[in-house]
């Protein structure tokens with residue numbers, strides 16, 4: 001039987017660079033992760049593609065997915081629903097592959113309850129001022145939404161104690177190196193690999 005993959009949860013305030021760092025992680029030649037595409041009721045931003053960046057849903061469709069138990073976790077964040085499809089995550093982990101979730105903290109808390117053995121990483125901005133510069137510089141949010149997202153950011157940063165690791169995104173490649181090192185270390189954690197070695201001893 002194949003060993004299960006690791007569920008890697010990357011959180012962090014809006015604009016810290018989760019998407020940028022995740023894409024850089026996936027672009028490394030030795031990347032062996034699967035990205036779980038989330039569902040959302042948010043309207044697509046310019047350039048976003050349904051089924052690539054998100055599965056874009058109406059509120060009715062999303063609430064139906066909740067009722068049918070199709071989401072591993074979900075949260076309402078700054079006026080929209082966001083959620084993780086449960087079947088994809090479970091099937092991919094069962095197949096032995098690591099799954100990467102990029103989600104906010106309320107959702108991460110739900111995942112922690114269901115998958116306490118997951119690997120939880122919080123991406124931290126070098127400062128709140130830099131965070132605001134990044135959200136503003138991205139040019140995707142109105143002034144009101146930037147304000148709401150900054151408010152959410154302050155609350156999220158207070159909840160970082162539930163994460164296993166905090167990585168500061170001062171430089172994308174440095175953050176990616178740290179995430180790689182954390183995941184590699186997790187693959188060697190004794191409770192993950194011990195059965196494999198015991199089996200090896202039994203065979204010899």
Ligand SMILES: Nc1ncnc2c1ncn2[C@@H]1O[C@H](COP(=O)(O)OP(=O)(O)OP(=O)(O)O)[C@@H](O)[C@H]1O
Nearest residue numbers: 013014015016017018019020134138169170171172
């Ligand atoms: N280390 C960095 N230094 C400077 N700018 C960065 C860094 N990382 C990301 N950025 C920039 O910050 C902006 C926000 O990044 P990104 O969209 O990846 O954030 P996010 O955390 O995924 O946001 P959201 O949660 O709102 O989707 C982008 O313009 C990106 O180019």
Ligand SMILES: Nc1nc2c(ncn2[C@@H]2O[C@H](COP(=O)(O)O)[C@@H](O)[C@H]2O)c(=O)[nH]1
Nearest residue numbers: 014038039074075082083084102103104107
């Ligand atoms: N709880 C969840 N949060 C999610 C999910 N997918 C994305 N997110 C987070 O929502 C905010 C806003 O995202 P944006 O694309 O509108 O900027 C951000 O923190 C995302 O990481 C999810 O499935 N569940």
